[in-house]
Amino acid sequence: MADAEEFDFGDNVDTATFEQILDMDDADEDDAHEFSKSIVFGFLDQADSTFAKMETSKYVRPDKSIHVVRTLIHYVLRKDKDLKELSSLGHFLKGSSATLGFTKVKDECEKIQHYGQKKDETGATDEPDEEKCLRLIGQSIAKAKTAYDEVKRLMEQYYAKLEGNA
Amino acid sequence: MDMAGQNSNNSSDFVRKLYKMLEDPSYSSVVRWGDDGDSFVVLENEKFTKHILPKHFKHSNFASFVRQLNKYDFHKVRQNNEDGQQSQYGPNAWEFKHPEFKANSKDTLDNIRRKAPAPRKQGQAQDGDLPIQQIDLMNQQMVAQAQQIQLLEASNHELRANHQTMVQELVRLHRTVLNHDKVMQDVMKYLNSVDAQQRRNSKALFPNTQENAAGTNLTPTSQNIGAADDEIPASPLQHAQQLMQEYNVDSQLNFTGFDPNYPQQGNGMRRGPGSAHSSVSVGYSKLNDGQLEQMVYPTGGNNGIDPMYSEHLPNIPYPMPGKEIDATELRTKYAETRKKSNYNDPGWIRNPRILLVEDDPTCRQIGAKFLHSFSCTIDTALDGLEAVNKIQEGAKYDMILMDIIMPNLDGVSACHIVRQFDRTPIVAMTSNIRQDDIQMYFQHGMDDVLPKPFTRKSLLDMLEKHLIGLKKLPAGMEPPPPHGVNPSMTTHSSGPSIRDDMSAAASPAGSTGTWNSPSQYSGVSPVAPGMPMQYPTYMDNNTAAYHQQQTSPMNPNRGMPPAPMPPQGITQQLMRGPSDMLPQDMKPAKRQRVSGTYGGPPMTARQQ
Numbered sequence: 001m002a003d004a005e006e007f008d009f010g011d012n013v014d015t016a017t018f019e020q021i022l023d024m025d026d027a028d029e030d031d032a033h034e035f036s037k038s039i040v041f042g043f044l045d046q047a048d049s050t051f052a053k054m055e056t057s058k059y060v061r062p063d064k065s066i067h068v069v070r071t072l073i074h075y076v077l078r079k080d081k082d083l084k085e086l087s088s089l090g091h092f093l094k095g096s097s098a099t100l101g102f103t104k105v106k107d108e109c110e111k112i113q114h115y116g117q118k119k120d121e122t123g124a125t126d127e128p129d130e131e132k133c134l135r136l137i138g139q140s141i142a143k144a145k146t147a148y149d150e151v152k153r154l155m156e157q158y159y160a161k162l163e164g165n166a
Numbered sequence: 167m168d169m170a171g172q173n174s175n176n177s178s179d180f181v182r183k184l185y186k187m188l189e190d191p192s193y194s195s196v197v198r199w200g201d202d203g204d205s206f207v208v209l210e211n212e213k214f215t216k217h218i219l220p221k222h223f224k225h226s227n228f229a230s231f232v233r234q235l236n237k238y239d240f241h242k243v244r245q246n247n248e249d250g251q252q253s254q255y256g257p258n259a260w261e262f263k264h265p266e267f268k269a270n271s272k273d274t275l276d277n278i279r280r281k282a283p284a285p286r287k288q289g290q291a292q293d294g295d296l297p298i299q300q301i302d303l304m305n306q307q308m309v310a311q312a313q314q315i316q317l318l319e320a321s322n323h324e325l326r327a328n329h330q331t332m333v334q335e336l337v338r339l340h341r342t343v344l345n346h347d348k349v350m351q352d353v354m355k356y357l358n359s360v361d362a363q364q365r366r367n368s369k370a371l372f373p374n375t376q377e378n379a380a381g382t383n384l385t386p387t388s389q390n391i392g393a394a395d396d397e398i399p400a401s402p403l404q405h406a407q408q409l410m411q412e413y414n415v416d417s418q419l420n421f422t423g424f425d426p427n428y429p430q431q432g433n434g435m436r437r438g439p440g441s442a443h444s445s446v447s448v449g450y451s452k453l454n455d456g457q458l459e460q461m462v463y464p465t466g467g468n469n470g471i472d473p474m475y476s477e478h479l480p481n482i483p484y485p486m487p488g489k490e491i492d493a494t495e496l497r498t499k500y501a502e503t504r505k506k507s508n509y510n511d512p513g514w515i516r517n518p519r520i521l522l523v524e525d526d527p528t529c530r531q532i533g534a535k536f537l538h539s540f541s542c543t544i545d546t547a548l549d550g551l552e553a554v555n556k557i558q559e560g561a562k563y564d565m566i567l568m569d570i571i572m573p574n575l576d577g578v579s580a581c582h583i584v585r586q587f588d589r590t591p592i593v594a595m596t597s598n599i600r601q602d603d604i605q606m607y608f609q610h611g612m613d614d615v616l617p618k619p620f621t622r623k624s625l626l627d628m629l630e631k632h633l634i635g636l637k638k639l640p641a642g643m644e645p646p647p648p649h650g651v652n653p654s655m656t657t658h659s660s661g662p663s664i665r666d667d668m669s670a671a672a673s674p675a676g677s678t679g680t681w682n683s684p685s686q687y688s689g690v691s692p693v694a695p696g697m698p699m700q701y702p703t704y705m706d707n708n709t710a711a712y713h714q715q716q717t718s719p720m721n722p723n724r725g726m727p728p729a730p731m732p733p734q735g736i737t738q739q740l741m742r743g744p745s746d747m748l749p750q751d752m753k754p755a756k757r758q759r760v761s762g763t764y765g766g767p768p769m770t771a772r773q774q
Contacts, residue, residue, distance in 0.1 A: 020622050024535045035535060043528045091571055095597060096528030098619035 007158050012151050017101030033162055040155050043096050047105070047148055050093050054086060054112070054141050079130050086137050087116025093144075102151050108144035112137050177333045180223075180234055181267065181278045187222045188269070200261060201254070203269035205243055208260040220746040232260075237280050238266045330586070464613070513638040517543045518564040518629065523553040523580065524595065525572040533567065533595075536622050542630060549573050550580025563590050565632050567616065570596040570607070578610045585611035595620065 009015060021036045090112030097106040114123035115133045127133055188199055188206050196210045196218060208214050215228040223231065232242075243261035255261060266274040520542045524530040530546055545561065547553035549572040557563075566584070568577040575583075581592050594607045596619040604615055609709045616628050630637065 017619065017621070018538075021532060023622075024532070024539065031541050039528060039531055042531070046527065060672075088571070091597075092526060095569075095618055098597065099526075099529045151173045 001153050007154075007161065009158075010102050010150075012102065012147065012154060014036075014101035014103045017099070033159065037159055038101065040159075041104075042098055044148075044152050044155065046096065047093055050089050051141065051145055051148070054089050056139075079134070083116045083118060083130060083133055085116070087113045089140060090114075090116055090137075090140075102147070104147035105144055105151060108140045108147060111140045112144065115140065180280075181238060181275050183222050185267075185275060187218065187271075190645065195219055200263075204267075205261050205263040207255045208262075209255055209258075211258055211260065235262050238264065239281050240267065288559070300528070315740050330582070334582075334609055334611075337611070341608065344578070370436045471707040514541060514633070514636045515638050516636065517541050518633050518636050519545070519562065520629075521547060521553060521556065521561070521563040521566045521590075523547045523550065523566065523577065524569040525549050525573070529569070529595075533620070533625070536620075536625050537567075537629075539622070540626055542629070550575030550577055554580050554583050557584050557588055564636060565629065566590055566592045567595050568592050568612070570594055570603075572600060578607060578612075581607075581612050582610040593628055593632065698756045 009018070021039060022033075025033050025036050065125075090109045094106050094109035094113055097109060111121040112122075114121055115127070115137045117123065118127050118130065118133055119125060119135070120127050180408075184206075187193065188197065196213045197206065197208045199205070200207050211228060215226050215231075219228070219231055220226050223234075240262045241264070243263050264278055266277040268274065294491065381504075476565055496538060507721060518541075520537050522530060522533050522544055524533060524546070525548055530548075534544045534546060545556065545563065548566070551574040553566065553568065554575065557566075570577040572580075577594060577596070581594075584590070584592065591613045592611065593614045593616050594604075594612045595616045595618055596603070599617050609614060613632065614628060617625060620628075
């Protein structure tokens, strides 16, 4: 069995957690890494669509290039709902990324969850400024996507290597 | 009028007498049939009144006779002919007519009926309308009744929600009291040791007074350090009793703090259980996948989850699951036992049946894979709704792993519903593990919390903790049971008895470093599916109102019997020896007494 410790994931992946998943692969099967691979790439797809959902929420903020008044009304009505939805999406992605040990993605998703609850990044104190929360969420989404891209790259490399060895 | 009684017996009695009288030809100069035979004429008013009326009608009152005729709908034939002629029968003749009253037509006499007295003004013409009016009236009544039924149903729902809330509150209070009991036991134990010490040194030392809660941490030799704050020096045991009373006062306060309006307050999470319950009652129509997708995350995270009355709750100590610790543990574990076969069979007497409720596919697959590697039989549900459906349809599990934040129905609400009819251990799987979150999980009937992200080890530990009844003993690898294990208790195999076994085996002091899981307290809880004998007794002690609640059509099997809330007296009894230490066969008796003396249901009944 290829050891995840031999592969350098940097601080993107918590190796111990990820190895638990790898350990669930049945080495006797033809496709030795089918289980972990399907989980990992299933997650990556899921994360991709979740980010897309987050983005649509984020863009509800007023944009001068479109009809300002209409957007503002829409925006005021939707802002609170958007924050909640962003929080939910953050929570959702946090759970699966944490289970796989994708630490950096998880950390940003946790922040998104907290901002969406109108709290600071630790979730400890309230942050009543919705505009600020939305802005912070925007930043965290960007960071989470960067971390996600990195994990995706690493995972693709890792499985290519595994299968190359096999 | 004096004939009324007779006539009521036979409505045509008067008419027959009248007919008979007219048949007598000897009267023809006084009273006779009219010329056309469709009326009769009284020719000689005076003679008729004096001689004939008394013979046939036992009175001599012409006016009365006329009234009687009118009652039978006879009408006087008017004499004011247009040509001004007098009546053909003479100026003083009275001619009376009835459509059915004819000479030589005895058969039609039966058709002559006394008129209904009241609606004199309404003629016969209205008779045809009456049924329609009545139908209208009945329709209106039915509509009104239907509305009333709806109102009653609504109030019934409300009452049921209130009832559930009360049950919850009682369970929570039960836990509170038990926690207090534990603290008091500790205090007592410590005080006893202090007392012994003190007696030995009694000549040298003043009576010391450091027995507050923090005092338990003091060593006996530092007795006097905390004494400054206490105004009255008392012997330690007296002081301990005072402490107990304070605790009991606290419980009382909790009690009065009950808010019967609580289900109406707030929104979100709190309303969740109630509304969810009403959907249960209509059978939880299953949603198809399309609907599921539309309803992503209606629960809105844990935003609405506000643990109520947390100030009354005992502090449930729990360790924040340090990820670093987990990681290091794992590393060492893996270093030692790299082969997964070590995990493969934890030594069950049969494969535990686990329901995994999780909306996130990644977590669900990994969780299922881990469980599979522990030789568990796994069933999955994608959300709380599906889980409740499965359990309602009768699927039996040894344990339920329940995510908290899920679409359609969150884990806490699902647990709350399941707890109305099922006591399978439910473990919350969540990353929301703030203290108030956890208290809320316990309040709604969860047994334990598995922090996310879970590891294989944390998952296995949780299984072994709650499925101890399914373990082979002695097991090949020693399980790390968080509580003390009484081996004689762990050999049962039947599913429902697991909880009892567990609680019996759980040592009250054994919860070092783990959650204060409520499963420890289930020893005093009346919820014991494995002990059918106990239930009827429980019922007998309760009020009729509670029976109604129990037999309400929505909950045909059984409601969740509320946990008894021990009053002060009982509390002290409990304190002497925790129920866990009692022999197994004594516990039902104890429960009966508790529920009989001061069970939840009388309270609930009062609420209604």
